[in-house]
Amino acid sequence: MESHSMMAIQAALQGQVAFCKFLSANDTGKTGGHQAGIYISKASSPILFNEPGNKGQNKEKWVKIKWQNDFETDTRFIYYGQGTRNEYRITNFGSGFPFLHTDYTGALFVFVKNTEDDYQGFILNTDEEINKFLDAFGLSPTETNKLIETTRPDPEIHEKLAIEQFIDGLSVEFPTSEEMSVAARSIHNQVYNHQELIRSNPDKQLLDWTATEFRLFRALEYVRYDKMFTNGFSSVDAFINAANQVLNRRKSRAGKSLEHHLSAIFDGNNVQYKAQAITEGNKKPDFIFPSQEAYHDLTFPTEEIVSLAAKTTCKDRWRQVINEADRLRDHNKYLCTLQRGISAKQMDEMQAEKVILVVPKPYIPSFPEDRRDRIWTIGRFVQYIKKLENR
Template identity: 35%
Template sequence: MEIEDWIDEVSGANFAWYIKRLSGNDTQLTGGHQAGPYVPKSLAVELLPQLSDLSLKNPRELVELRVLPDGFDTTANLIYYNNKFHDNPSSGRNETRLTALGGRENPLLDPENTGALTIFAFEYGAPVKCQVWICQNREQEALFEDEFGPVEPSETLVWSPNTKAIIADTKKHLGACSLSVEQIPSEWLVKFPSGLEIIKKSISLRPDLSKSVDERLLRRRDCEFEVFRSVEQAFFFPKVRSGFQNLDEFLAVAQSVLQSRKSRAGKSLEYHAKSILDEEGFVEGIDYEYNPKIEGNKKPDFLFPSVKRYNDGSFPAERLTILAAKTTCKDRWRQILNEADRVPTKHLLTLQEGVSINQYEEMSRSGVRLVVPKKLHKKYPSKIRSEIMTLAEFMTHIKN
């Protein structure tokens, strides 16, 4: 089945969509025992209200599962792990997951699909049916992200006919950076702020200068997400609430929402990395250059130490470094291979939650070294964790 035909098939009012990128834990790349992809509890209960019965421990219901484009069929469980309300109130689980996926033959458990954008289309009924599409390339991902905006690691989107809206599941966000309308700068309610302005706001709310650079990066990214969603709601909801005179007005607002999401995601990781470099004593123009132009029109994200040194043929190539920043790398890491001919090893800062061993070995053979915040290392296979740099280790490498 072609992806366009599948989208038409699951786009009716009887379907709810859940969109995420598969993590290393989802695909059991790390050898963990999470037992299947996380599903937002609100969606699970909407599909199967009986799961909300707290008198039952770990209630579950059958789901007819079909995984595409491979065409793998099985019967899975949608289970509510509710130990928190039974024998382990202090640290028990309180989450829903799709489990009993049929073993390693299921593409959802294929390590090579780690990082892939995946759409779960749940069909209401008895039994509940779920069709899953695992995107095979950037072109397929673009079909969805052009409609809903970028979907980054650990972020998920839910659409259901009851809400009639794309809702970001905030399970992993702390909430401390959410802003009321009164807390949002008044000028932002007139003109939507740039991604850099939102990042500066998130840094002011969560400076975290006493924390490690790895933790600082992740906490600020969470904060930025909350600030962005707060501003998006305050800026666009009044326009939606007041209604539209015609279709063109509606499409214009929808396009503005999508464009603001793309703009925020496109440069976010770069901006955060640059802020942390500056805070750690790296001087732009001396220790590094941001988005420099080299070798014609090539523009790496970060070049160490400078264009002048790079263009100096007598300067040792082993003392040159580039750092690319890409939130996901499954199908994007090859983009950096030709960014700087003189640099034999390209460093890639990513937030992707795992890569397969096969893909990692291909990256290594191509001269790419991953830089991943320390907290995310556990989402990578144990075999390669020692070879992945933390952000702190990368900065030490540059200083030395």
């Protein structure tokens, strides 16, 4: 279920005006007394009234407030201007209203104006919820009791909101690896709007998508497993079984994630390829360009056929690439990896076997300096394929 803090953040971002303050004892402890209701500072009164109150007369307005995205109250805004009073309050919450008692003193009250008579209210009563909200808008606890500048949030908070919404909408414990990758790309593109990088900078796009998927997966793990590990296990075997389940799912997702995002890069550049093509026997390179049919058509020029393996790490497994396509045994074979750094000796062995590393450009400095010129970037590989296919 989506947390109240994330609901409040989303409401504040989407509303016309937003306000927050810590509830004082005066706000929560005196129900029905002379000062009943939540006090709103004069500087923040525009969230209540379009015009300030005039000293010497009271002013009021009735609105609907939806609390915690759950229930509504018909509530009054009032300006007390008569006598010695000169203050704004929110009053009349109805019988059974749960938040105006001493247990909620010190809670963070978040108030959002959607329209002239439609509002949302949230009460955040744990340190985690409070800090999550304040951090989203770059506020310290001393910067509350005022209107919120909602243009300040870092894009990361939009990403967190999108991730929570995705997880909240799931009907399965864990989606497939492909569904996770699609969701990560959708979230990243929605938040950062950098789809043009598929063509202009595929190296960065690949890394950004991969990082977003990692955060998405870890957020889902937290939701699914946090209580299990926090509450403990009945035996060591139960703990080991649960831990193995988590680790195996991580390994499986990581291995497929790179393939899925590379496919999206190739699709975005309109190149032809076949993922998991069958070459000889049961051999299946991760990618064959331009197609499986071209590979098996002996009249198709061998120099225009390319194989690409995708391995998150390849320190020990790179030799598998050598025998994945017999037709290309004497030609260059390409290996895309997210591993940072491989020894000079292994790079020399790769060169002897005609294996060319394809690595995101920011990772290249982690390889031996005198051998970096052998490494291709994602962008260079994509342009090479496009040129072969006349794209």
